[in-house]
Amino acid sequence: MSEDALTPVDVRDCYGEPSVLARDKVMPRLDGHARAFIARSPFVVLGTADADGRQDVSPRGDPPGFVRVLGERTLALPDRPGNRRIDSLANVASQPNVALLFIVPGFDDTLRVNGRARISRDPDLLASLAVDGKPALSALVVEVEEVFMHCAKAFIRSRLxxxxxxxxxxxxxxxxxxxxxxxxxxxxxxxxxxxxxxxxTELY
Known part of the structure; x- marks a missing residue:
C-alpha cells in the first residue's frame, strides 16, 4: 500500500456523513417501485467477484422486464448465448455475492440491488424466461439483501x-x-x- 493510500476512516473524514435520505433509503426487499422499475428495464449491469476478490462487470440486456421478480426478496436473471467465457457464472459458482444496476432508457435514475446468487438450470424457470421460444441457458437466482434507487447525477453529468x-x-x-x-x-x-x-444468428 502506498504511503498516501487512504483508510476507510480517512475516506469518511474526507466526505463526511451521508444525508439521512441517502442513509435510510436502503431496503431489504423489492417494493412496488423497485418491481415496476425492473419491469421497465431492458438493461442491467451485473457485478461479480471470484473467491480471491478479482472483480468482473458484465452488461445484460433483453426486452423490458427480462429480469423476473419471483418474490419480494428473489429475482431471476436469464443467461443467453455468449462468448462462453462464463466469467460471471464462474465467479458466482465460487463466491455468490452479486450487485445489479438496472437502467431504463430515458431515465436518469437507476436501481441498485445487492444480494447472493446461485445458478439454476431448473427447466420450468428457464422456459419461463424464454425469448423467441428459446429458453434461457441458465438463470442467476438472486436472494435480495439490499435495494435502493440511485440518484441521477451521473446521467445528468454525462448527458447520456x-x-x-x-x-x-x-x-x-x-x-x-x-x-x-x-x-x-x-x-x-x-x-x-x-x-x-x-x-x-445467435442472440438466443
Whole structure:
C-alpha cells in the first residue's frame, strides 16, 4: 500500500456523513417501485467477484422486464448465448455475492440491488424466461439483501440520453479491427464478418 493510500476512516473524514435520505433509503426487499422499475428495464449491469476478490462487470440486456421478480426478496436473471467465457457464472459458482444496476432508457435514475446468487438450470424457470421460444441457458437466482434507487447525477453529468451527446460509431474502429490489433494472427475483416453473423444468428 502506498504511503498516501487512504483508510476507510480517512475516506469518511474526507466526505463526511451521508444525508439521512441517502442513509435510510436502503431496503431489504423489492417494493412496488423497485418491481415496476425492473419491469421497465431492458438493461442491467451485473457485478461479480471470484473467491480471491478479482472483480468482473458484465452488461445484460433483453426486452423490458427480462429480469423476473419471483418474490419480494428473489429475482431471476436469464443467461443467453455468449462468448462462453462464463466469467460471471464462474465467479458466482465460487463466491455468490452479486450487485445489479438496472437502467431504463430515458431515465436518469437507476436501481441498485445487492444480494447472493446461485445458478439454476431448473427447466420450468428457464422456459419461463424464454425469448423467441428459446429458453434461457441458465438463470442467476438472486436472494435480495439490499435495494435502493440511485440518484441521477451521473446521467445528468454525462448527458447520456441527450441526442446531441450521441457519438458516431463509425468514427471508432470496428470490434474486429480492435481485436485484430490486440491479438496476433486475427484478420480484422474476417473477424467483423464473424461478429456480424453471430449477432444475426445467435442472440438466443
Amino acid at each position: 440520453w441527450k441526442p446531441d451527446a450521441q457519438q458516431n460509431r463509425r468514427e471508432f474502429p470496428s470490434l474486429g479491427r480492435i481485436i485484430a490489433d490486440q491479438v496476433a494472427g486475427v484478420d480484422a475483416a474476417a473477424a467483423d464478418v464473424a461478429i456480424d453473423e453471430n449477432y444475426r
